Each structure stands twice: as structure tokens, then as C-alpha cells.
Amino acid sequence: MVLDIKENKSKSTIYVPDIATIKKVEKLSPIEKLFTIVFDDPKKQEEFSFRPGQFVELTVFGLGEAPFSIPSSPNNKKCFQLCVRDIGNVSGALHRMDAGSKIGIRGPFGKGYFPYDKMRNQNILIVAGGLGLAPVMSLIDYILEDRKNYKELNLVYGALDPESIIFKDRVKEFEKRKDIDIHLTVDNTDASWKGNVGVVTKLIPAIECVPEETFAVVCGPPVMYKFVVKELEKKNLRPENIYLSLERRMECGVGKCNHCHIGDKLACVDGPVFSLWEIRNLKEAI
Numbered sequence: 001m002v003l004d005i006k007e008n009k010s011k012s013t014i015y016v017p018d019i020a021t022i023k024k025v026e027k028l029s030p031i032e033k034l035f036t037i038v039f040d041d042p043k044k045q046e047e048f049s050f051r052p053g054q055f056v057e058l059t060v061f062g063l064g065e066a067p068f069s070i071p072s073s074p075n076n077k078k079c080f081q082l083c084v085r086d087i088g089n090v091s092g093a094l095h096r097m098d099a100g101s102k103i104g105i106r107g108p109f110g111k112g113y114f115p116y117d118k119m120r121n122q123n124i125l126i127v128a129g130g131l132g133l134a135p136v137m138s139l140i141d142y143i144l145e146d147r148k149n150y151k152e153l154n155l156v157y158g159a160l161d162p163e164s165i166i167f168k169d170r171v172k173e174f175e176k177r178k179d180i181d182i183h184l185t186v187d188n189t190d191a192s193w194k195g196n197v198g199v200v201t202k203l204i205p206a207i208e209c210v211p212e213e214t215f216a217v218v219c220g221p222p223v224m225y226k227f228v229v230k231e232l233e234k235k236n237l238r239p240e241n242i243y244l245s246l247e248r249r250m251e252c253g254v255g256k257c258n259h260c261h262i263g264d265k266l267a268c269v270d271g272p273v274f275s276l277w278e279i280r281n282l283k284e285a286i
């Protein structure tokens, strides 16, 4: 069952984090690390459930909180993972922590998630850029764990350069599998790189898809969305079948601080995943 803020937690406790322990820290790229986390309370760990695309608020005690998407599979009940880019106060402090460190976790938050239920028996085209691969990893694993209930699965992933590719081991594993087609590209190449060079949008036209049977998922840096959406529309994908994970600066995660407005919607409670149909007329949504 997914945590419902209104039903499962009183208003006074949605702001109180649960204590958790970092069990493992892995370097994914020069600026991203993967943290494996377990709640200290075994009951909380057992009950913790989320949907692909949702996020948690992570507290570094004495410093602050920041939202992070969950890249691990919702089916893994023993722990969950966060992929964090070292960018500022909270993320920087987290990068200096080792296994055994204590942190706080609130959530999961976000009513908008990748609609894995509607995607059953459909083709899925995932377009991710940079750190945007992290939120969609949860969806990819969920689909691979229930593979027979989904049709074609295509992942288009672009990174700045070969070194910046996150989840490299997983990407290599996907390349070997027959049930996921992966299309990789980098902006800047080096001597080791034999693959595509350029932006992700260049790879989309070559992917064959039946528009009325295809769902698309997009997650990446803000600049990417408009151009990716244009390519998907050229393929005649329906706006209600195009899902975008939209990040906005936010504090509370629960609709209180009002920092994450997208038109009349809030990224934290209405999103962070929206269909193109929901947000296409909202100013500055993409």
C-alpha cells in the first residue's frame, strides 16, 4: 500500500522525519553517488511503499532537507536507494557521509507517478537525460520484474560525456538484455566512446512505435523537455500518454510552502510526474 498523507499520518507528523541509516555508498559518476538506505524501525521499513516517480524528503540533521526521487524498485522491501548529485548544502553533506550515518526521511510524496498500471500491454518509450535516469530507474526495474505484462521497452539516455553516465553497470546489463532496447548518446565524446554523439532528440525519430499503443516517459534537465515533446508529437503520441517528471525547487514536499508552483498546480502534491495533457496549457511548465 502506498502511504497516503491524509489517511496514514496526522498533520502534526507529516513534517517529522523517520530515522534511517545509510547502509552503502557507491560512486556512480564524478558528481553522483548512490545511497542504500534502511529505516531504523523495522516496521516502518516493512510498511514503506512507493510508486515509481515518487520522491522522499531527506534530512541531514542540523543542516536541512532536500527532495530526492527513488530510483530503486518498489518491489524491494528490504531497503531503498537514492541517487544524489553533489550540488549544494544538503547533497554535499550527504556526499561526505559514510555507511552507518543517520539521516531522516519523510515521504514518499507526490500523487503524480509514472502510471505503470495504465502502461500494461502497451509499448513504453523512456527518454532520460543526465540525472534524469535516476527517477525512471524505478519504473524500468518495475517493468522488468513484470516483463510479460508490457510490450516493447525502449530507453533513450543521453549524458554529458561517457564518464557522466550514471548506473553504468545497469546500463551495460540492459545492453545485453533482449527485452529492453537501449539507445545511448553523449554530448562530448572521448577516445573510449564508440557510440552516438549528440542530444537525445536525435535518436527518437529512428524508434518505431505505434502511437495509439505507446506511452512515453521523459525525465531530464529542464532544457530537454520542449524538444523531446516536439519529437514525440511528431510521432503522433497522444498528450495523455506522454508523462513528464517536472522538478521544481521545493521545501516541504506536502503543499505547505507553495514554492513549487507550476501554474495552478504544485509539483510536490500534484506531481512531480504529470501527463502532457495536464500541463500543456500551464505557463512555463516545459
Ligand SMILES: Cc1cc2nc3c(=O)[nH]c(=O)nc-3n(C[C@H](O)[C@H](O)[C@H](O)COP(=O)(O)OP(=O)(O)OC[C@H]3O[C@@H](n4cnc5c(N)ncnc54)[C@H](O)[C@@H]3O)c2cc1C
Residues within 6 Å of the ligand: 055, 064, 065, 066, 067, 068, 069, 070, 083, 084, 085, 086, 087, 088, 089, 090, 091, 092, 131, 134, 135, 246, 247, 248, 249, 250, 272
Ligand atoms: C521532486 C524532486 C526530485 C528530485 N530528485 C533528485 C534526485 O533524485 N537526485 C538529485 O541529486 N537531486 C534531485 N532533486 C534535486 C535536489 O532536491 C536538489 O539538488 C537539492 O535540493 C539540492 O539541495 P542542496 O541543499 O544540496 O542545494 P542548495 O544548497 O539548496 O543549492 C545549491 C544550488 O543548487 C540550486 N538548486 C537547488 N535545488 C535546485 C532545484 N531543485 N532545481 C534547480 N536548482 C536547484 C540552488 O539554487 C543553488 O544554486 C530533486 C528535486 C525535486 C524537486
